[in-house]
Amino acid sequence: MSFAHRHLLGIEQLSPADITAILDLAETYVALNRQSAKHSDVLSGLTQINMFFENSTRTQASFELAGKRLGADVMNMSMQASSIKKGETLIDTAMTLNAMHPDLLVVRHPHSGAVDLLAQKVNCAVLNAGDGRHEHPTQALLDALTIRRAKGRLHRLNIAICGDIAHSRVARSNLILLGKMENRIRLIGPPTLVPGQFAAFGAEVYDDMREGLKDVDVVMMLRLQRERMDGGFIPSEREYYHRYGLDRDKLGLAKADAIVMHPGPMNRGVEIDGTLADDINRSVIQEQVEMGVAVRMAAMELLARNQREAA
Amino acid sequence: MSNILFTNARLIDPEAGTDERGALLVEGGRIVAQGHEIGVPEHVEVVDCGGKCLAPGIVDIGVKVGEPGERHKESFKSAGLAAAAGGVTTIITRPDTHPAIDTPEALEFVTRRAQADTPVNVLPMAALTKGRQGREMTEIGFLLDAGAVAFTDCDHVVANTKVFSRALTYARSCGALVIAHPQEPGLSEGAAATSGKFAALYGLPAVSPMAERMGLDRDIALLEMTGAKYHADQITTARALPALERAKKNGLDITAGTSIHHLTLNELDVSGYRTFFKVKPPLRSEEDRQAVIEAVRTGLIDTISSMHTPQDEESKRLPFEEAASGAVALETLLPAALRLYHAGQLDLPTLFRAMALNPARRLGLASGRMSAGTPADLVLFDPDVPFVLDRFTLKSKSQNTPFDGQRMQGRVLATYVAGLPVYRRD
Numbered sequence: 001m002s003f004a005h006r007h008l009l010g011i012e013q014l015s016p017a018d019i020t021a022i023l024d025l026a027e028t029y030v031a032l033n034r035q036s037a038k039h040s041d042v043l044s045g046l047t048q049i050n051m052f053f054e055n056s057t058r059t060q061a062s063f064e065l066a067g068k069r070l071g072a073d074v075m076n077m078s079m080q081a082s083s084i085k086k087g088e089t090l091i092d093t094a095m096t097l098n099a100m101h102p103d104l105l106v107v108r109h110p111h112s113g114a115v116d117l118l119a120q121k122v123n124c125a126v127l128n129a130g131d132g133r134h135e136h137p138t139q140a141l142l143d144a145l146t147i148r149r150a151k152g153r154l155h156r157l158n159i160a161i162c163g164d165i166a167h168s169r170v171a172r173s174n175l176i177l178l179g180k181m182e183n184r185i186r187l188i189g190p191p192t193l194v195p196g197q198f199a200a201f202g203a204e205v206y207d208d209m210r211e212g213l214k215d216v217d218v219v220m221m222l223r224l225q226r227e228r229m230d231g232g233f234i235p236s237e238r239e240y241y242h243r244y245g246l247d248r249d250k251l252g253l254a255k256a257d258a259i260v261m262h263p264g265p266m267n268r269g270v271e272i273d274g275t276l277a278d279d280i281n282r283s284v285i286q287e288q289v290e291m292g293v294a295v296r297m298a299a300m301e302l303l304a305r306n307q308r309e310a311a
Numbered sequence: 312m313s314n315i316l317f318t319n320a321r322l323i324d325p326e327a328g329t330d331e332r333g334a335l336l337v338e339g340g341r342i343v344a345q346g347h348e349i350g351v352p353e354h355v356e357v358v359d360c361g362g363k364c365l366a367p368g369i370v371d372i373g374v375k376v377g378e379p380g381e382r383h384k385e386s387f388k389s390a391g392l393a394a395a396a397g398g399v400t401t402i403i404t405r406p407d408t409h410p411a412i413d414t415p416e417a418l419e420f421v422t423r424r425a426q427a428d429t430p431v432n433v434l435p436m437a438a439l440t441k442g443r444q445g446r447e448m449t450e451i452g453f454l455l456d457a458g459a460v461a462f463t464d465c466d467h468v469v470a471n472t473k474v475f476s477r478a479l480t481y482a483r484s485c486g487a488l489v490i491a492h493p494q495e496p497g498l499s500e501g502a503a504a505t506s507g508k509f510a511a512l513y514g515l516p517a518v519s520p521m522a523e524r525m526g527l528d529r530d531i532a533l534l535e536m537t538g539a540k541y542h543a544d545q546i547t548t549a550r551a552l553p554a555l556e557r558a559k560k561n562g563l564d565i566t567a568g569t570s571i572h573h574l575t576l577n578e579l580d581v582s583g584y585r586t587f588f589k590v591k592p593p594l595r596s597e598e599d600r601q602a603v604i605e606a607v608r609t610g611l612i613d614t615i616s617s618m619h620t621p622q623d624e625e626s627k628r629l630p631f632e633e634a635a636s637g638a639v640a641l642e643t644l645l646p647a648a649l650r651l652y653h654a655g656q657l658d659l660p661t662l663f664r665a666m667a668l669n670p671a672r673r674l675g676l677a678s679g680r681m682s683a684g685t686p687a688d689l690v691l692f693d694p695d696v697p698f699v700l701d702r703f704t705l706k707s708k709s710q711n712t713p714f715d716g717q718r719m720q721g722r723v724l725a726t727y728v729a730g731l732p733v734y735r736r737d
Contacts, residue, residue: 012512091628111630112514113584132632134514172514200508 368400380409391429
């Protein structure tokens with residue numbers, strides 16, 4: 001299995017074969033993670049640094065666990081607190097870290113394109129853990145693995161992505177990945193959060209959620225990113241929940257076996273009904289978290305393999 | 312003394328709209344004759360142009376020099392050398408310096424520095440409002456007396472229409488030209504790209520091209536109210552053009568310019584978050600670019616500027632949203648404009664109408680022409696010679712050009728200001 005990429009910066013650069021390769025390898029780690037002895041040594045001796053320029057608990061924990069289970073030395077750096085405040089530029093930070101010879105750099109940054117910029121300046125493999133509203137490739141990959149396991153395939157599915165598409169890197173990466181794997185994608189949300197330009201990606205855009213959910217196989221909810229908004233995208237949370245919140249009534253329009261996904265963290269009662277989120281017959285939200293660790297292990301193994309071959 | 316007979320030249324005359332073989336005689340710093348054949352008078356240096364193009368030197372409205380405040384980005388000396396090497400014989404400087412040029416004293420500083428260090432003509436613009444804050448108008452009368460050729464807050468829009476209408480009214484009474492940046496400031500706040508598929512894919516905060524038309528519509532309404540003399544610095548979208556056309560037809564004293572980058576690049580060039588392509592307003596769609604070229608051809612858009620904006624590496628080596636806007640262009644203006652000539656879209660007299668004649672006319676300057684009596688500000692260039700641009704060869708202190716590594720065609724061979732050579736390519 002060959003994976004001809006130095007970094008994992010986005011889904012954009014991956015081919016369908018690359019995507020399948022990551023998911024297939026991730027399957028083996030799902031099995032490993034369910035054993036009591038969860039350790040592998042494919043990254044042993046390698047150093048992984050998690051650089052988060054933006055708050056994250058879940059993604060950072062997932063990357064940290066993935067690295068540790070593969071035997072890497074993992075270091076977490078919370079960049080919000082440190083050098084940025086002292087006026088250091090992103091490039092300088094990158095050069096400083098580069099001098100410490102890490103092998104894998106996991107980066108999250110609030111600006112689109114910042115991780116690409118950083119990747120140009122370092123010698124190690126860079127994994128994008130989310131850049132601005134651009135991409136979040138491991139999230140799309142873990143979503144893909146979850147769908148593949150629940151539906152038995154990752155093509156020719158009707159998939160609805162609902163909510164704050166405009167500010168969401170998760171939506172962008174999923175849109176690209178699911179498009180590459182030849183699914184039909186619907187984007188659902190108020191037009192202030194789902195700009196019409198997204199139709200150019202080959203997606204169907206709906207501002208009526210009931211209309212959009214008809215006969216879909218997968219319902220992917222997004223977090224309403226209140227912290228990203230200048231204000232005034234929606235009139236109120238309660239109106240949003242009424243029109244675009246997922247509840248049993250609206251889900252009834254989807255296929256009977258449609259699954260419900262959410263990248264977390266959830267705003268219960270804003271974009272999704274709390275009991276629906278917990279319904280193990282419909283919701284695969286916990287499974288998504290589990291797949292996250294496996295997918296990140298797979299991605300890091302593939303990149304590390306290239307690193308070792310190059311060395 | 313500066314008596315030169317240019318022979319065997321391809322004379323580009325934007326006033327006559329001609330591109331013909333001929334000779335040009337310069338005496339005492341002025342053009343005295345133009346014709347097919349001119350006999351060689353005594354005491355004259357003869358320059359055989361070898362069939363290359365001789366055109367009026369470029370008059371560039373809106374050049375940013377880093378003095379005062381950011382001399383490390385561009386000084387009058389480096390800007391002057393870059394201008395001379397680019398065939399720009401008159402630079403019209405922007406007042407968006409630190410501090411802004413908003414007093415006669417600050418303007419005198421610019422004039423003094425420019426005279427000491429710059430081989431080309433430098434004419435300063437002054438801010439329209441104090442500190443470019445959009446609250447109180449500057450001393451327009453004193454600034455005019457001190458030599459300001461136009462008044463502009465550059466890319467700051469005077470958002471308060473009452474303030475702007477009063478400034479326009481007062482400027483009219485002084486006969487001053489106001490240059491504005493047509494943009495609806497609310498809609499364009501925080502934008503780093505033009506909205507569309509590209510910005511959506513790259514996840515960049517974007518502004519609708521409609522913001523330019525809204526800004527222009529507002530300014531046109533204020534012109535109807537005040538009767539002021541107005542120039543839009545950059546028109547870059549197709550949707551703004553019908554409004555401009557109507558305003559001209561209705562007899563308002565309005566002209567418009569565009570930038571060389573919007574004429575030769577589009578939003579897709581930003582691919583890979585290349586911050587050297589971040590300009591203000593952001594690069595537009597290909598349809599917009601084509602519409603703007605056509606508007607230059609018909610004369611609806613009057614002028615082409617470099618919008619020369621030097622930025623150091625530190626300001627550009629940042630994530631796209633945080634990076635500074637602007638590109639240097641004094642030296643690349645002509646080669647980039649020649650892309651439009653080689654593409655068969657604009658002929659040379661049309662290009663020099665927009666780069667020399669019209670800007671000079673709008674500012675009431677005698678230059679920009681090839682007729683007798685005009686100052687002999689001239690550029691001799693070979694429109695065909697190909698080269699690959701290496702940004703580190705540029706004479707500007709900052710080398711933030713989007714054309715780095717690109718194939719260009721056409722080079723300046725020599726530049727003359729008032730009949731004296733200020734640049735010669737070896």
